[in-house]
Amino acid sequence: MKKRLKLKPFVLPAVYCILVGVLLLTVLLSKNTLKGEKEDNTTYVTGSILDSYVPVINLETTILRPYTKEDITIGKNFYNYDDEQENQTNSIIYYENTYMQNSGVDYIASEVFDVVSILDGEVIEVKKEELLGNIVTIRHDGDIISVYQSLSEVSVQKGEQVTRGQTIGKSGNSELMKELSNHLHFELMLKGQIVDPENYFDKKLSEIE
DSSP: OOOOOOOOTTHHHHHHHHHHHHHHHHHHHHHHHHHHHHHHTOOOOOTHHHHTOOOSOOTTOBOOOSBOOSSOEEEEOOOOTTSOHHHHHTTEEEETTEEEEOSSEEEEOSSOOEEEOSSSEEEEEEEEETTTEEEEEEEETTTEEEEEEEEEEEOOOTTOEEOTTOEEEEEBOOSTTGGGOSEEEEEEEETTEEEOGGGTTTOBGGGOO
16 A cells, blocks of 8 residues: 655745746746846837938028128118118119118128128029119028129029028119129118118127017
8 A cells, every 4th residue: 555645834835936937937038038038129229310410590690791802882771761861862773763661771882792692591582673683582581581682703503502601793884783893782671671781790690689
């Protein structure tokens, strides 16, 4: 007759604990494995995106004058309705028995001078008109447009990206303001409104409303 194996009282709890421990370990390993697979298949954002980011507009940039030559003077002022009568008189254009208000500023010099872009931007128009001569129009960030007229030479083309201070042409003459001889007619538009450029030169873009 075989003897029945009799287990001691502490054996069963010990076996139970071992089984529970193995089960918990198996569950934890499974979760870690799944988590690892998920992380391996995940694409993370890296610093390279930020490193390659270029700000659309630097608010600390100042607006340059459209020339670099020092001996430039004003031949005709921008017409300002609130200005003194003397300045308004100097802002009137007379052509073929017609008086017109000047929508820009005319800069004159005895010799031809380089004309430069006041800010970074894109050339949106290059054309020649009988009365105004060669014209270059540039769109800048911040809803700013600059117009350069009466050019004798143009060194940019439509669609070209230009940098602040880049030479875009040379001063010249126009039929409309023949009496000024060598000059640059410059206009500035902010948010669709024509403004007096003299009020904005050397200002930071952050200071412009």
